[in-house]
Amino acid sequence: MDSMQNYMANIKRLSFLLFSALVFFNASACAQTLNSYSQFANSGKQFTPASKMSSKDWNHPDELERVWQASLVRIPSEEGAYIQTNIAEITHSSLKVNKQFPTVIYMHGCSGVWEGTIRRINFLAKNGFAVIVPPSFAREKYPRSCDIYRYEGGLYREIIKMRQNDAGNAIEKAKKLHWVDKNNVFLMGLSEGGITTATFFSKNKNRSVNARVVEGWTCTSTWDEYKGVRAPKTEPVLTLLGSKDPWFQNPYTNGACTKFLNKRNGSKSVVYRKGNLSYKHELLEDQEVKNVVLEFLQQHIK
16 A cells, blocks of 8 residues: 555656646747847847947848848748748758748848737738848847937948848848749838838849838938838839828928839838827738738739
């Protein structure tokens, strides 16, 4: 009887230890999922003083490669599901993807990768698009470009050149991946990422895209390199803006992208002037806006 009691007691202890280990493992995995991008955000980045930056840093091959290897990746799998990884992991994994997907190169805002970035790329993946997010914060030398609490941008004017270089590099490298449909690559971004998307230009055909989506930008600036839309006529552009967006209520950036778009190629400017959306900067939190974006992307799949 004592032996049986001891046996049962040991079984209970073992079960408790296994349960505790499982809870700890799941908690750790959850924490890793939540924090996997924290180093690519304001809170986790050690910024380089602007005085320590030089033009060589903007397009340095090592910096471009750091961003590329750190790029967040979503690949659609079963209906509504997706694979969550990054370029470095998928390059060295045995994962087999036997299909090519239309792919979005997504450019984050000035505060880096945040929960909203993850929501956006997951939304795209659930709807059949592979997504690659080149996190510019992965650069070793990177200056702070905005203060999100004061709605102040442009703290380092040349940041746009760095972001454009990261975008171009990601587009070109993405087209070499076997699971990317190189004939259906799109560029999309929010805020500073939207500025990057609007102003990116390259004569390299390997850096061309089907279309672009700009969220939360007016295309209006006193700095020429920030102003307007530089997409060629072969690349339609969808722009999204809340007319009372708190980031753009000063006379230097107040406006809309409408007048800069080529209406003949399917480009479209959507300005929300009424209701809650008119006050929003992050518009893609709303299902109505998601539907507009998804319809536009699907319309320009070849």
